[in-house]
Amino acid sequence: QLPHHNYIYFADSANAPYGNRSPEWIAERSLQICRYLLEQNCSAIVVACNTATAEAIAAIRSTLDIPIIGVEPGIKPAAMQSQNGVVGVLATEATLNSDKFNALLATLPQDCQFIKQAGAGLVPLIEAGQIETPEMHALLRSHLGPIQERGADTLVLGCTHYPFLKNIIRDIVGDSMELIDTSDAVVRQLVRQMDQQGISANPNTDAPSLSLLSTANANTLQTMAQRLLLRDLSQYTIYTETLKL
Template sequence: MALIGVFDSGVGGLSILDEALRQLPQHDYVYLADSANAPYGEKSSAWIAARSLTLCRHLASQGCDAIVVACNTATAEAIKQIRETLSIPIIGVEPGIKPASMQSQNNIVGVLATEATLKSDKFNALLNTLPTDCRFIKQAGAGLVPLIESGKADGEETLELLAKHLEPIQDAGADTLVLGCTHYPFLRKSIRKLLGESITLIDTSDAVVRQLKRQLESLQKANLAMGHGTVLFLSSKNEVSLLLMAQDLMSADLNSHIVEARILGEVR
């Protein structure tokens, strides 16, 4: 049995936790949402790196055997420093542009991500490794994360903003769309409403959890026992709101787990 930390700027990482509870329900989880400071995508690189390291140190101090940095922006800006500082496995997330380039039939791929992710050295280094015959239409989803954080993922305001962001991708004729922020899988319904069923959506949640499983196996912590572990939700803003959002956004049956929600105190 392992204790796994899952960290995000807000509720986006719930898409990763949801998949983890589906594949690895027997483990214990601590989900840390830094909602008081969300979204990270519009903050400076230095701030993101420092804050992400502080919060991952806190999770490690709570006894986590592994940590999933379930935020594309934090991964892009801080994963190297976090791995150099902590001695436990750190699993990051990054936009699935490589699988998208392989799946696209017309070699036109849309990438919806935060400004910070699209500008990061990590993202652009990955982009430079991909075939030059594949065209990537990069679009920052400014304003989407705050709407999702406020419980409006399926609202009309979100749909209108999303339509503006997706317009350049649609106009370019992309047949594949990368959901380059862990918040964006919660927009699937709205994206389908705007772009239809034919476009392929790339979400890396499954790949991230498979990597987590491999890391647990290397630690000999991949307990295959039946049953469900505990889930602790920590929020730097409002723990009750986080729990309600988790119940609303996640497909996992949280009633199968022992669930607790707490406010995150000051961490250094």
């Protein structure tokens, strides 16, 4: 929806996953990264991590004077879509324990049952590109088992890494669950806020750029992006850099 803008994707892979970090560490680290992105002249930032949104979004918004878009598990649309009132939530431990998540949970109908399941071990495998592997299948089955046993008909993908697992999840649960992914809603919110702020694309005629920055290995990040995004990136001038931040 915003094809002519330049993009910087910052992956803090050296410190992933955030799900087992303390709230204080997550807030401080997220703010540090957002300050760096502001120094790179970013006009808007998407905090594309449920855990970082839960623990750091308030501090980031109070510090930086540009549009800051967060992400959060789609438990509200899940509650509305569920036919039997049983919803599974697959997310990181930090997200499930966060005040922000549980405050949102408290606003939803009490007759809807939420089965919270921490997806321990999933993010490192995704970051390593180990998607279609026996290890990933076994790990997902162990995480989804308790949700299936409780009869959930809806599953919230409560981490921005998890949509990459949709096909495997579908193989495991079949058509028994509706999968809820809020990425489209995040893009709509980004477009809306940029329109409100009058933020337009760079008017030059050069190809838009896509900078892939990683605190671990940027070359691995580019390989993973091209494989997992399942789209042609040829319209972008791609830069990669491994950072120490």
